[in-house]
Amino acid sequence: MHFIKIFIFIALSLVVGFFGCSKEEKKMEVPKQEQVTKNLAPQKSEFRGQNFFVELSDLRVLTVVDTASKEIVETPILKGNIKITNKSKDILDIQAVTFEYLDEAGKPIPFKPEEKIDKVYPFWKALQPEGITEGSLDITIPKMAIKEKALGKIEINLVYVPSPLKRETLTLSEKVE
Numbered sequence: 001m002h003f004i005k006i007f008i009f010i011a012l013s014l015v016v017g018f019f020g021c022s023k024e025e026k027k028m029e030v031p032k033q034e035q036v037t038k039n040l041a042p043q044k045s046e047f048r049g050q051n052f053f054v055e056l057s058d059l060r061v062l063t064v065v066d067t068a069s070k071e072i073v074e075t076p077i078l079k080g081n082i083k084i085t086n087k088s089k090d091i092l093d094i095q096a097v098t099f100e101y102l103d104e105a106g107k108p109i110p111f112k113p114e115e116k117i118d119k120v121y122p123f124w125k126a127l128q129p130e131g132i133t134e135g136s137l138d139i140t141i142p143k144m145a146i147k148e149k150a151l152g153k154i155e156i157n158l159v160y161v162p163s164p165l166k167r168e169t170l171t172l173s174e175k176v177e
Contacts, residue, residue: 033073036063038146040080051088052158056137057081061146075116076146080137084158086127093161094123094133101145104152109145116140 040059047054059080063072099119101109111117118140125133145151
């Protein structure tokens with residue numbers, strides 16, 4: 001009697017297993033998104049300002065595109081390398097480099113509200129005269145600049161503090177009890 005129950009249980013398990021798995025076919029999933037890299041033209045740019053010489057190189061835009069609709073699904077990213085040379089006679093304390101994207105008419109290209117906005121590249125570097133600092137860019141660019149090929153110019157602003165700085169040290173004499 002005990003063996004009959006075990007036999008029926010095993011037989012029912014096999015029947016359920018065969019009918020449950022035989023109809024279902026596993027389909028290989030095709031990626032719904034792909035990463036597309038586009039190079040900016042020109043890939044290397046040089047700018048000479050009053051205090052700085054800036055070189056941008058290996059400029060490219062990475063976009064994530066829906067494979068079916070070819071729509072950009074994430075905020076594009078501008079990547080590349082930046083090299084800054086101090087051409088002044090003073091120490092210059094670089095705080096950040098900001099980027100503004102302009103169309104052919106010179107008007108700013110706005111980010112849409114749902115886009116990630118990251119157009120400031122923090123640097124935090126004090127440069128001696130003729131000093132050089134380098135870094136890699138990883139900032140966002142508006143979808144509209146890529147999608148509609150509206151990008152005409154990229155405006156770069158160096159945020160810096162000229163030195164010699166006057167620094168004052170204050171001592172607060174407090175105790176933790």
